[in-house]
Amino acid sequence: MEQRMHFTECYPDTVSSVAAAVRSGSRKQLRRLIKRGRSVECRDNRGWSALHEAAAAGSTECVQELLSAVGGKIKKAGSSRGSRAYVNSLTHEGESACHLAAQRGHLAVVQLLLEAHANIDQLTNDLSCPLYAAVDGGHKEVVELLVCEGAEVNRTHTASCWTCLHQAVYKGHSEIVRILINVCNLEAVDDHRITPLFLAAQYGQQECLEILVNAGANVNTQAADLATPLLIASQEGHQACVDFLLDHGADPNKACSLDWPQLPIHAAAEFGHIGILRRLIAVTDRKCDRGDGMVSPLYMTVKNNHIKCVELLLKEGYSPDAQDCTHILGLSSPLSLSNRTYSESVRLLIEAGATLSEDNWMHAFITGERDMLPHILEHRWIPRQEVYTMGFSSPHNHGKIELTQFELRDLLCAVLSQAQFAASWLPLLMKAGLEPSLLMQSRMLEESKGDVLNYLLEFVNWSTLSSSLKHILDQRRAEKTWEPCPRFDNIPPLSHICRLQVRSVLGPDLVMRTNVVEQLPVPSPLHDFLKFRDIPEPPVQTRHHLDVDVV
Known part of the structure; x- marks a missing residue:
């Protein structure tokens, strides 16, 4: 009966009078x-005894008093088992x-407590132990x-299977890490095969990282x-850890x-850590830029619209076209991301001369990105036809990048498929030459x-x-779907023929885009x-499906 709970003497939280005395630190x-x-x-x-209260409160005198009381009682009974059982009794949480x-x-x-034969490696319900808790x-x-008393140092704890060294690194307790590296397995892994050094890199614990590396950790x-630790440190933006x-x-x-x-x-690149990106550009094999089976970092930074990173990669010579990653990312080029969203990164790629596909042109025409087509035409030059047939470059493109024959072909395929909405793009193309x-x-x-x-x-x-x-025009006139300008029924005036001739001789690119x-x-x-x-110019009508994605 004596070991039963005396509810008549309980406080509101059910603590006994003995435990309450211990909690207050009153040895008397x-x-x-x-x-x-x-x-x-x-x-x-909670399953707490007075000894748990005294230990938690750090009351050395009360612990001594309780151990003496139990020791005396056990001594009378002629057995030491009860004393050990008392010292090692567990709360409901273990x-x-x-x-x-x-x-x-x-x-x-x-x-x-250790002198009283406390179990130094006793596990709690959540797989902690005294050493892990400390x-x-x-x-x-x-x-x-x-550690000096022989606690198990390499046991795994908690649901993630961390060792004490993992936890010390995670918390950034560098002095404790210095103690544990002498007795712990430096390459111990958790349930994701993560080592303490990996954790140091992941959480930016630079001092712990240095201790582990100097101790020989991989x-x-x-x-x-x-x-790898380098990948995770790069992802999390820990510049000092990356450098180290x-x-x-x-x-x-x-490969990570x-x-x-x-x-x-x-x-x-993906997370926009430009300082780290600059350091890695200098040491990363450039085959990732254009190599088959590889992925250019431009894909990552364009996708997340990290402008400074895009600028840096392009400045350092990374190709704006990269490689075709359809089988890996479902993207044929970094610029194909413009088919999902038109961003400042896409603008930079266009300026750098990224190859324009039919999908890119379609996006500029269909999605209502009013700035995309003008931006393309601002930085790209539509050369005259003889450039392709004669195989030479336009002499006066003012440093702009010429559209290739394939880009022009894709442009025409795109515009002809969007003829019904030509009012929005035709004047721009005519002015671009x-x-x-x-x-x-x-x-x-x-x-x-x-x-x-009529404009065309x-x-x-x-x-x-x-x-x-002419047959198509006659048919449309008969169907009353087209009302021509009155002058189209006549021979063009000499003035119009003359300007067509000037345009033909000089080339529409020079006539429309220079001061020639x-x-x-x-x-x-x-x-x-x-x-x-x-x-x-023909009036531009409002379109109701500007947000339709180009597939």
Whole structure:
């Protein structure tokens, strides 16, 4: 009956009078209660006895008093088993008095309990132990004591299977790490095969990282997913850790993913850590830029629109086209990301000369990105036809990058498929120097709105159209889907024929995009006429599906 709970003497939290005396640190009150026969073994609703209270409070005197009381009682019974059982009794959470004292850094209490044969390696319900608890709390002296007394140092704890060294590194307790490296397995792994050194890199614990590396820990260790310390430090933005790892043998070209050959440079690019990216550019094999089966870091930084990183990679010579990563990322080039979103990064790629595909052109025409097409035409030059047939470059492109024959072909495929919305893009292309004859095709004449068709015909000699195209125009007039300008029924005036001839001789690219017209020996009032500025642009109608993605 004596070991039962005395509810009549409980406080609101069910603590017994003995435990309450211990909690207050009153050794005299504790002695009086013991002399009155109060039990020191009563448990509260947490399973705590007075010894747990004393250990948690760090009350060395009360611990001594309780151990003496139990020791005297056991001595009378002629057995020491009861004493050990008392010292090692557990709360409902599986905590021993030694664990509670170690957790709170009560060195003297831990020493007393160990002398009373406390189980130094007793596990709690959540797989902690006195040493792990002391490490977690950063209690260096307690850790030194427990290690000296032979505590198990390489056991795994908690659901993640961390060792004490893992926890010391995670918490950044460098002095404790210095103690543990002499007795612990430096390459111990958790359930994801992560070592303490990996954790130091992941959480930016630079001092702990240096201690581990200097102790001989492997800087190129890999987790279950092949991630390395260098990759994780690059991802998390820990510049000092990245620098230290590289200076001590970390391999920047080790593949760090089971899915594709991810490198630390990809992590830095993806998360926009420009300082780390700059360091990694200098040491990373450039085959990741264009190599087959590889992935350029441009994909990562463009996807996340890290402008400074995009600028840096392009400045350092990374190709704006990279390699085709359709089989890895579902993307054929970094610029194909413009089919998902038009960003500042995409603008930089265009300026750097990224190859434009039909999908890119379609995105510029369909999605309503009003700035994309003008930006492309600002930095790209549409050369005259003889450039492709004769195989030479335009002499006056003012440093802009010329569209290739394939880019121009893709442009035409895109615009002809979007003929019904030509009002939004046709004036831009004409002003950029596109040869209008390239657009004089049946689909364009059949699907263009009337005012767009009139605008286009102003750039050609409408009297010399082929019979098939004239037939389309006649049919549209009969169907009343097109009302031509009155002058289209007549032969073009000589002035119009003359400017067409000037355009033909000089090339539409030079006429529309340079000041070559102003240099001709003609009156200045004719300059605007020769540049076709007298032709009113067709009105742009609101489109209701501007957000439709290009597939």
